Amino acid sequence: MDHLPPQISGSALLLVSHHLCPYVQRAAIALAEKGVPFERVNIDLADKPRWFLEVSPLGKVPLLCIRLSDGSQDVLFESSVICEYLEETQDGRRLHPSDPLTRARHRGWMEFGSSILSDLWVYETTQDRAQLEAKRQVLASKFATIEAELKDGPYFAGVDFSLVDAVFAPIFRYFDVFDAIGGSGIFAGLPRVQAWRTALSERPSVKAAVGPDYADRLMAFLKRHDAVLLQQPSVSAA
Numbered sequence: 138m139d140h141l142p143p144q145i146s147g148s149a150l151l152l153v154s155h156h157l158c159p160y161v162q163r164a165a166i167a168l169a170e171k172g173v174p175f176e177r178v179n180i181d182l183a184d185k186p187r188w189f190l191e192v193s194p195l196g197k198v199p200l201l202c203i204r205l206s207d208g209s210q211d212v213l214f215e216s217s218v219i220c221e222y223l224e225e226t227q228d229g230r231r232l233h234p235s236d237p238l239t240r241a242r243h244r245g246w247m248e249f250g251s252s253i254l255s256d257l258w259v260y261e262t263t264q265d266r267a268q269l270e271a272k273r274q275v276l277a278s279k280f281a282t283i284e285a286e287l288k289d290g291p292y293f294a295g296v297d298f299s300l301v302d303a304v305f306a307p308i309f310r311y312f313d314v315f316d317a318i319g320g321s322g323i324f325a326g327l328p329r330v331q332a333w334r335t336a337l338s339e340r341p342s343v344k345a346a347v348g349p350d351y352a353d354r355l356m357a358f359l360k361r362h363d364a365v366l367l368q369q370p371s372v373s374a375a
């Protein structure tokens with residue numbers, strides 16, 4: 138594999154990213170939690186570079202470009218696969234439970250998080266109010282399911298931060314923005330989810346992966362899509 142992007146330099150790991158992508162953010166959180174040095178390069182998904190199309194089978198970010206010890210290079214795609222690879226190859230904090238059954242359950246909840254991201258894509262980009270409301274109900278129901286799963290916290294599995302947390306932290310950052318523009322109401326009556334969301338927002342790895350101006354970038358994205366989500370009563374009144 139010798140099509141690595143021109144931006145790669147000294148680091149053994151390069152995360153090919155997009156500035157808003159929650160799948161990228163989960164991988165960046167896993168890297169930060171493990172204390173693994175890496176480089177990050179953002180690409181324009183509306184104008185994908187040729188080198189990216191050559192090494193990304195699905196044309197999606199994230200990619201993890203890896204320089205191996207013999208000097209050869211390889212590329213991984215799919216955020217969950219990247220997280221699992223990091224867990225298997227890198228030192229630092231363990232992000233999966235050691236017990237196989239618990240680990241398998243965690244993988245299930247990571248998939249559940251990805252299904253929420255698919256719902257969110259429609260929720261944030263639709264121009265149809267009925268579709269927005271239908272997705273809001275789906276999301277509310279999924280977070281109610283999570284509420285029943287959460288124990289004492291602060292994280293999904295208790296005191297230990299795990300890959301499930303890395304998956305959900307970027308999801309909650311969306312709702313920071315949605316709440317600021319009128320309130321989704323999705324977490325009302327879900328105290329454990331609320332507490333989990335707060336704990337994740339304070340985690341340094343999450344802050345670093347998502348970036349300080351995330352809300353502004355997401356707002357600009359919503360405006361570009363002319364999202365009906367922006368037409369909340371409190372926003373139109375402003």
Ligand SMILES: N[C@@H](CCC(=O)N[C@@H](CS)C(=O)NCC(=O)O)C(=O)O
Nearest residue numbers: 158159160182197198199215216217
């Ligand atoms: N299942 C993939 C999803 C990644 C994904 O959907 N990435 C989006 C950005 S958030 C993307 O690259 N979209 C570009 C495209 O579909 O053309 C993963 O977990 O890595």
